[in-house]
Amino acid sequence: VFLPAISEYIPEEMTKCLSSFLDFCYLARRNDFTTDTITELQNALHSFCEYRKIFLRTKVRAHLSIPRMHSILHYPYLIINFGAPNGVCSSITESRHITAVKKPWRRSNRYNALSQMLLTNQRLDKLTMLRARLVEHGLMPPLQAPAPDPFETDKDDEGAVDADRLLAKVELAKTRARHYPRKLEDLAGYVNQPLLPELTRRFLFGQLSGEVADSIDIDLCPEIHAKINVYHSAIAMFYAPSDNAGIHGMHRERIRCTPSWYGHPRRDTVAVIIDEDEPGFRGMSAARALLFFSFTYKDSEYPCVLVHWYNTYRRSRDNRTSMWTVRP
CATH class of the missing domain: 1.20.58 (Methane Monooxygenase Hydroxylase; Chain G, domain 1)
Incomplete structure (x- = not known):
């Protein structure tokens, strides 16, 4: 940005x-x-x-x-x-210099201060170890709350995932949104997307046959009579070694698609894998999530997302920013 x-x-x-x-x-x-x-x-x-x-x-x-x-x-x-720096920050030495040098210096009498500073650090380390032992045995309260688990996936919208490496995986939210029509045709009118039934039927045909259904006669596509579940978010897990990732480089982010987010609609933009054999964004396309929903057909559940596709501007990255440009 x-x-x-x-x-x-x-x-x-x-x-x-x-x-x-x-x-x-x-x-x-x-x-x-x-x-x-x-x-x-x-x-x-x-x-x-x-x-x-x-x-x-x-x-x-x-x-x-x-x-x-x-x-x-x-x-x-x-x-x-x-080996890898593994997130080491150059500020660590500076912050450590404050506790190991500056503060002990101020506690000394400024005369032959080195021995006094070393003794101060030694005593502080012993006190820290003693407190840790007492906290461990429940004899003292901790100074601060324990650090959050970086692999806790139920609380934060993004973070590391300790999962096996894979290219990408998306899961819908656990709870469906209320007050939406449960029939596909009624839902299409409710969200003002008249092509939703046709697109969903073509999607189902492609899932069942393994063929591209864009040019297939709509009458050949199976009809959907099951109840539709609508969701306001989904969790995307993907390989992102440069972000806050788990041991296998997996990262998670929540994709939101809701009519009201702090009083305003929110439709997140996502990167969709089109060709796994192409490197980087050449094998991807950008899209805006308009609706997360799922339905059941012959005892199998099909999670879906209705998106608005963006077109890639130019055939290569921008010469100035080295970034890809997309537009509606």
Whole structure:
């Protein structure tokens, strides 16, 4: 969202610099690396170092001697030798410096402070260990609530999933929405989608026969008389190693499609896999979810989603942002 929003207001080289830096960040956040990933990381780093000179030419900055920016130059080498950073933040050393150096220094008398600081840290560590033991045995309350389980999938709208790796999986919400018509024809009128019955019948024909039903005579498609269940959300689980993911790189997000979300309709946009053999977005298409529903046909349940498709603009990524552009 950030990059396309500013791309028209800054020089092209700045946009490319930010795009390269974002690519580098997403690659560096992965839990596992291959030779190809390291190559992509090095290419993104090279592009970033090349395009960042625009900030000097436009006098946005007088220099680029920034310690944290310099540290990324060592990422490929360090990853090869020591493994994935696994989400390590460069602020960790700074925050630790406060507790291990600054605060003990202030507690000292400033004369031969090193020995006093070491003794202070030693005593604090012992007190921390003692408190942990007492809390473990129920003799003291914890200082703070325990950290949430990153694999708890019932509370948050997104997070890590400790599941086996697969390309993608979508599950409808556990509870159906109320006050919707239960017949398909009535539901079509209720949501103002007159083609819903025909599209659903063609979908069912394709599921039963394994053929594309776009050009099939509608009379050949099975009729649906079962009750329709409507849902306001679904859970998508997909492989996303650069996001907050489980041990196998699986991530989850909730897709919402509801007529009222804090007083306004919400129809989320999703990426749909079209061709599993094509890499990245070349094998995908963007769509907007309009209705989640399901029905039963011959003792089998069929989850469905009515979507509005977006068309890909151009045959390749945008030259400025390195992102794909879609439009209705």
